[in-house]
Amino acid sequence: MTPLQEYLALSMALFFIGTWGVVARRNIILVVMCIELMLNAINIALVAFSNYSPIGGGRGEVFVFFVFALAAAEAAIGLAIAIAMYRLKEKLSVDDLDEMKG
Amino acid sequence: MMKTAVLLIPLLPLASFIITGLFGKRYFKEKSQYLSVAAVAVSWLLSIYLIIQVERGEELSWQVYSWIAAGKFKVDIGFLVDQLTAVMLLVVSTVGFMVHVYSIGYMKGDGGYYRFFAYLNLFMFSMFMLILGNNFLMLYVFWEAVGLCSYLLISFWYTKQSAANAGTKAFLVNRVGDFGFGLGIMLIFVTLGTLSYSGVFENAGRIGSGTITAICLLLFMGAMGKSAQFPLHVWLPDAMEGPTPVSSLIHAATMVNAGVYMVARSSPLFHQSHTAMFVVALVGTFTAIFAASIGLVQNDIKKVLAYSTVSQLGYMFAALGVGAWAAGMFHLVAHGFFKGLLFLCSGSVIHAVSGEQDMRKMGGLKNKIKITYWTFVIGALAISGFPGLAGFWSKDSVLAGAFNGGYWYFWLVGLIAAFMTAFYMFRLIFMTFHGKPRDVELYSHAHESPRSMTIPLIVLAIPSVLIGLVLGLPPEDGHIDRFLEPVFEAVKGEAHHFGALDVGLMALSAGIGLAGIFLAWVFYIKRPELPEKAGAHVGVLYKAALNKYWIDEIYFALFINPVRALGRGLWRWVDVGIIDGFVNGSARFFRGVGMVLRPAQSGKIQAYMFSMLLGLLALLLVYLALTI
């Protein structure tokens, strides 16, 4: 039986790979992809907790479904932004999106 | 019946005020006087009825309704009719009625004709309520209300800067007095838990000696304001800016007596505090001579009378202060009649010379305006203490009271003031009516006033002559003493027997008065060059008196200007400078911090993300450090 800690370690590793991707890559589509990886990492943790918890009863899974839905929404919006931005600026670098600068 | 009368006396003028005030401008116009005069006339008749009832021994104490009830603080609107009330009512309603009649002629053609009568009615209402009230709070309330009427009537000709100033000044100085009065009332309430006259006077003995002195002095502060006693006398001379009937009614015969009435009414309280009584007498006596000395040199006919009023009010307080309660009230009644008369006469003079008030421009008017002249002389004789006339008896009873009470110093000062009074009154008469006309232009246009003005003069001249005989004989046990005895029973000193010494005193005061008249005759008829010489001789004193001892200037320098400067300073420095400076400064501080931190908001999402990552790392390390 794999202990809970190992699942959490996997989740952690995946999460920080995703995080590094978000911080390190300039391409907006790749950033969106890395965010999806981070969400996946969280989902692993949720399901693992749910499974090992005496009072879980499927609650973790329910949250996973919520995350799915929001991830889908986020991907749709993020990619739509990417397309709109490409159309507008012919570029896909995140750094070009600095209109909100103070 | 008595209740109805008591209700109607104030309510008729009130109703007339409301109707005239609301509809006068549009509907009544030049006919505004009918309703007003009729209302006051009925009140006058009812007052006479009341005094007859009181004379028969009827009294009335009547709670009409509960006015303020907050916790233990309960005050009713209620009426109290006793001898003191009746006497005051009679003076007020008689002079008031005469002044109303007089105003018909005096104010004819004025743009604010209806307004004038409306205000007069409001004043009559307030004054009646002041007298009729049965508790201290009502006294205070209508005390302020008469002050309001005084304000409105002084600044009646509001387009004149001086009139507007005088009105504001009168109200403010009175407010200073009322400050004390109000605190006195609060102290009474806190000490005794009630404000009704009966409740307070019954328990007056229970009050501690320090507290009662405080109460009396605070109340007297109010009286000083209303009755224009030094140092709060400054408003009364300025109040002469108002129309002359107002000066006569409010600033001579009625409202200014409210202070005297209040002290007389509170006699059970004052009686308990020797200190307070002495202060009352001291202030009264000082004011009497102080104001008389200013009156000696004034050139404005109304100003002379105004200072004379201040001085005579001082007499009344002196009388009350030395314990001669009935004498004080006697002088109040007599003074009410003859000073009202004098003011109305001066109004008639001013009317005759088309508004000129400077006596230096008059002279020789006695042939032109005979009725005015003779009534004026009667009034002047009365106030100067000419034997037999009202002022003689009343003033003598005041002086005798002081002398017999052991206050010979007050008596002496009073005697000197009486001399001055006689002098300045006849200075006024000689300058105005005798000699050669100084301004021919004015003289040639001078004319006698209409009948509506002269009749009140004649009517008022009658009590000025007779009231002393009717009320004051025999001295110290006259009708008025006996009539007022129930009111002052509790506070009466030991009985005093009228003897040879008193006759001597009477002769002395009569002689002093005649001496004053004679000196005035010497100065202004016999040898008209003397006044200037004398003035030059006592240059500083003359200048000081002419400038009213610079009291106004001192107040400006000591109070008014500093207060304004303080207000300006607080506003500019504390409000705008410190508080707003702090508020705006903190706003600027945060804006500055924002400016410093602004570059961090680069708009680069990945930079934000990285800083979040660093933050997360820091938090994790802290957690690790704490747990391990």
Add this chain to the structure above:
Amino acid sequence: MGDFNQFFFILLSVVILVSAACVVLFKNLIYSALSMIGSFLGVAGIYILLHAELVAAAQVLIYVGAISVLVIFAIMLTHHRTGDLSLYFHKQAWIALPVCAVAGITLMVIMGSAAYNAVGEAQNPTDENIASLLFNEYAFPFELVSLALLVAMIGAVILAKKEKS
């Protein structure tokens, strides 16, 4: 059984982490996208190991089926099969790498050392369980999420549609 489980766990972990690393490291976005699909599939395997078959199925459907396709479409629509060099790595990437590593390891240490009130045998909630939770206790958030999806849909349409010039 236990060893079998453990074997598959390690296998899947390697797949997931390696393909995740590939996602970040590949220059070519298409390769990245394909690695991402591998990673998603690995995660689905993990779900099966955790007896969450419903979630695994949904993972395959939504991530592998929908989101990946969406990403590939986006890549193709923007004509960036290779992407120019300037788009490759951010200048902060090499500082961020150790930071991420340290943060990840720290978190692992913290979580690994924590005492969990875990039951030995993995629980096995039924799909019925999940459904009843979703539509009873979490009905309100569920509705909110659907609203969010609707909004996202409308937003995406508006953003992506050609502007009327």
Add this chain to the structure above:
Amino acid sequence: MYEFQEQIGFPILTVITFLPALGGLAVLFARGKPNVYKGITLAVTGVNFLLSLVLIQYFDRYTATMQFVEKVPWISSLGISYHMAVDGISVLLIMLTTLLSLIIVPASWNYIKDRELQFFAAFLFLETGLIGVFCARDLFMFYVFWEVMLIPMYFIIGVWGGPRRIYAAIKFFLFTFAGSLLMLIAIVAIAYLARSNPFATPVFDMDLLENATFSYQVQVLAFLAFFIAFAVKVPMWPLHTWLPDAHVEAPTAGSVILAGVMLKVGGYGMLRLCIPLFPDAVVAIAPYILVLSIIAIVYGALVSLVQKDLKKLVAYSSVSHMGFVTAGIFALNIVGIEGGIMVMFSHGLLTGALFLMVGFLYERLHTREISEMGGLAGPFPVMAAFFSFFALASLGLPGLSGFVGEFLSLVGLFTYSKPMAAVASIGIILAAAYLLWMYQRVMFTGLRDQKWYKVPDYSLREIVSLAPLGILAVWAGVYPNTFLQLIQPPAARLTEKMAPYMAESGSVVERIFASLGGLF
């Protein structure tokens, strides 16, 4: 849990609170039809005023218990309920609110030039917030209404104000909001501290909170937080500087509501929350508050004296008058509390009227500089009459409403400390000074410009707006018992609640003043 007090047959408090908001929504749909939305506003405020009269009619004025109770659980997991009820103080202030709201509709009939529709809508929402604050018996609701009140007022100043309106609106907002935040913290804190055990739901219901006891430290801190929030609204010195700016910039209707009702919310909050919830702290801190109140009385009057702008003068006079409110309330005896409430009521009438008149004056002269006026009694006799009436009432002329309240609160203060009352009384002298001096400079002396004779005097509309205030001012001066009866039972209840704590030793300042008091 559900509770309705069948006093009148329908939930009158809910209706009276939310009717204006509904009216506000309706107004928003009447775009472009000025007569329709003005009509709606007038009708709604009119009906609301009538409802408030019905409320007073059915109100049992001989009991201190809360009446017209409406209670429905709202967010039960947090112990929040929809709980409305009123006592005499609330009823009086609700009546004042509805009256002033009704009056300013005709008064601003032609005053607003731009975005008139939004103005009337904002104004109706404001009325809901104000009445809600007076009705709420649940702290959470109280806070919600408190903030609801803030926002429309912010817009009324910021959109329809004068040239410096943005500065004034932000200043107003920040002052008030800083106070509100402190209050929010305190609300949450006491709601959680009042629980019987750590697992119970928090307590937001005022009925329950009044019976809860807090430790001394909690009382002091929570009291100060609440007090600062209310003191900003009152406003007490030195938190008052938003007031002159807000008044000067606000449109007439805004000033009237601001001075007439919003300032009272502060005093009301002190009575409703500060005193009954934290009696221990009140007794300890009251002397300091009294000192601040007295400073406010004298300071406000002194600063009024030198103002050049008519509206600013009236604004500073509010600071002075509201000093009497706090002075009366924190004298902590029944006379003082009733006096404080009476001052609130009368100040609402009189300052409301004064601001209206300044507005009317401005419409004619297009200036508020006192130095540019003078002699206006000539061309505008009716205006002068009204002006003098309200100025005199405001300076505390007996027989009008101002006197009763001021005198009672001074008596209350006098009972507490004689020297304090003596200093506060100076404010009465100064009030006469600044008001009469102002009146003299505006209405008396020579007219500057003959052209004012061509400008019409008060129209019927203006007279009708002012007359009710005048009538009430006379009523409250001649027969104040009508109003005192309403507030007597709640005031008595407050003092009963305070009584056990009053015996405990006072504070430093009180001792200092007590030693000065030995002079008397």
